[in-house]
Each structure stands twice: as C-alpha cells, then as structure tokens.
C-alpha cells in the first residue's frame with residue numbers, strides 16, 4: 001500500500017481524492033461548480049505552458065489567486081526548457097500553491113512534437129535532468145503526473161528508477177502509454193509497481209467513473225488515492241459519494257435526471273463568459289457534454305441532438321425533454337463511448 005501524503009502541503013486523507021488537471025475544463029468556474037456537489041481533497045490546475053517566451057496564463061492563474069474552495073491547489077506546468085521550468089516554478093511559488101506538478105503525459109501531437117508533456121518520456125535522461133533542477137527549486141510539494149511510457153509499458157521500470165532518485169512528494173500515474181492515448185485498458189499492474197517501488201504516495205488515474213471502478217482501481221493498485229478527470233465532469237457528485245462510502249461503508253443513491261439537469265444548468269451559468277455569443281457558449285458546453293451525455297436518453301438521442309444545437313433555447317429544450325422524468329442516471333457510461341477502456345475492466349474481472 002502506498003504511504004499517505006505527509007503534510008504540510010498535501011492533505012493527509014486516505015484514500016486521497018484529487019481532481020485531474022484538464023485543459024479548458026478545470027478552471028475557476030468548474031471548481032465552483034464542483035464545490036456545490038461535493039469536492040475533491042486536492043485540485044490540480046490545467047497546465048501552464050512553459051517555453052522561452054511564456055508568461056503565466058492569467059486565466060489559469062485565477063484558479064489559484066481566486067480559489068473559492070479553501071482547498072489546496074497544485075499548479076501544473078508543461079514544457080522542456082529546464083531554465084524556464086525552474087523560473088516558472090519560482091514565479092508560481094509566489095502565489096498560494098500547495099505544490100508544483102510536472103506534466104509527463106499529454107499525448108497531443110502539438111505538445112509531444114515539441115518534446116514536452118508525454119513527448120518527454122522518449123528522453124528519460126532529460127526527465128532526470130528536469131526533475132533534479134525542479135527538486136532543488138521547489139519548496140512546496142513537488143509532484144509529477146506521468147503516463148507509463150511513450151510506446152510501451154516496458155519503459156515504466158526505468159522511469160520509476162528516475163522518479164525514485166528525486167524525492168518527489170506525490171506521483172499521479174495515468175495507467176496508459178502516450179501511444180495508447182485514451183482508448184486502451186488501464187495497466188493496473190504498472191500503477192502497482194509505482195506503489196511498490198516509490199517511497200512517495202501514488203495516485204491512480206484512468207477510467208474511475210463510479211464507486212465500482214474506484215474500489216476496483218484501489219484494490220488492483222494499492223494506491224494512496226485516486227485522481228479523477230472525465231468521471232468528475234460526468235458526475236460531479238463522485239467525490240462526495242466516494243468519501244461517504246470510505247467514511248461509512250454505505251453507498252449513497254445516485255442522482256436522478258432532474259438533478260443532472262440542474263448540474264448542467266449550473267455549469268452553463270458558471271462557465272458563461274460575458275464576451276461569448278450564445279452560439280459560442282453553447283459550442284463550449286459541448287466540450288463538457290461529450291463526457292456527461294453518453295448513456296443518457298434512448299439510443300444516445302440526448303448527445304445526438306446536443307451535437308446539432310446552436311442556441312440557448314434549443315439547448316435547454318433538449319435538456320427538458322430528456323432530463324425531466326426523474327429516473328436515476330446510469331451508474332457508468334457505456335464503454336463504447338468516449339470512456340473506451342471500461343469494457344476492458346469488465347473483462348479483467
């Protein structure tokens with residue numbers, strides 16, 4: 001079993017529940033919405049891009065400077081320029097951050113081709129050098145979020161040796177390689193090796209969408225906690241439901257479709273940017289709905305109709321038609337959706 005986080009920067013709870021960093025999702029508005037439904041113990045910002053001419057992104061910075069939650073926030077960086085990463089970590093530490101996180105997982109081709117994010121995993125020597133430099137300049141918690149290799153899970157052993165050398169305070173492992181992007185099964189055995197070989201707490205990440213998948217992930221990995229991304233967009237109650245289960249051993253009932261509609265409406269209002277036209281805002285909402293909608297409405301009609309809507313009245317009319325009947329929302333999304341890889345979990349049982 002992975003050790004629990006040991007203060008002063010990180011919450012000492014076990015299992016620790018963290019919101020995964022998600023670009024253009026986990027901003028101040030989304031943090032506010034999550035707080036209304038139950039909350040993680042620890043937030044991660046979306047990544048700050050770091051390169052020769054980068055400045056701290058003001059929008060992302062607001063999730064630190066205006067953090068409405070009272071809970072710790074870790075600032076994530078992505079980049080490969082060692083001097084700039086160190087300078088940015090210094091700059092970020094002038095704000096109220098619980099930690100600084102290095103992204104070693106982003107699979108986007110525009111990031112990997114610049115040898116940062118997941119692309120860095122092709123160059124373990126560079127990872128080693130970056131971790132050494134950051135370790136000596138970070139006074140808050142130093143955390144790393146990684147995939148288990150670039151091409152193959154076999155690469156992970158070597159990466160673990162490197163992580164073990166740098167006294168990182170927390171490692172989050174998305175149990176896929178960069179090449180596997182989001183579609184494959186999660187390699188729980190590799191997350192377990194991180195737990196067994198590193199002295200720091202390990203958070204397991206990937207395909208946690210429900211109480212069942214959370215418990216299975218903890219059991220298969222022995223991790224100190226869970227980092228949850230898309231499952232929290234789909235079901236913002238997930239942190240409250242998991243904490244309730246860990247505290248009491250009993251499961252809370254799932255919300256019904258009316259509560260889900262209220263959540264979507266809250267998300268719509270909170271994320272509304274005064275400068276966006278209704279069309280732009282409805283388009284932005286589709287980014288969340290891709291994860292919320294799978295499994296809702298007969299034959300995926302809810303998502304089908306939402307993909308075609310262009311204005312606010314139509315958006316809420318579709319919500320009303322599909323989400324007013326009060327039936328319980330499905331516990332998990334269908335595995336043939338954007339949550340591919342869930343089917344593999346069932347096969348593994």
Ligand SMILES: Cc1cc2nc3c(=O)[nH]c(=O)nc-3n(C[C@H](O)[C@H](O)[C@H](O)COP(=O)(O)O)c2cc1C
Nearest residue numbers: 020021022023046047103174206207208228229230
């Ligand atoms: C829309 C979106 C944006 C993401 N942005 C980031 C990011 O900024 N930094 C990062 O480390 N991972 C990012 N990820 C990956 C997630 O943090 C997480 O590792 C991945 O979604 C798997 O976890 P899940 O199955 O709980 O969603 C992003 C994922 C999604 C779906």
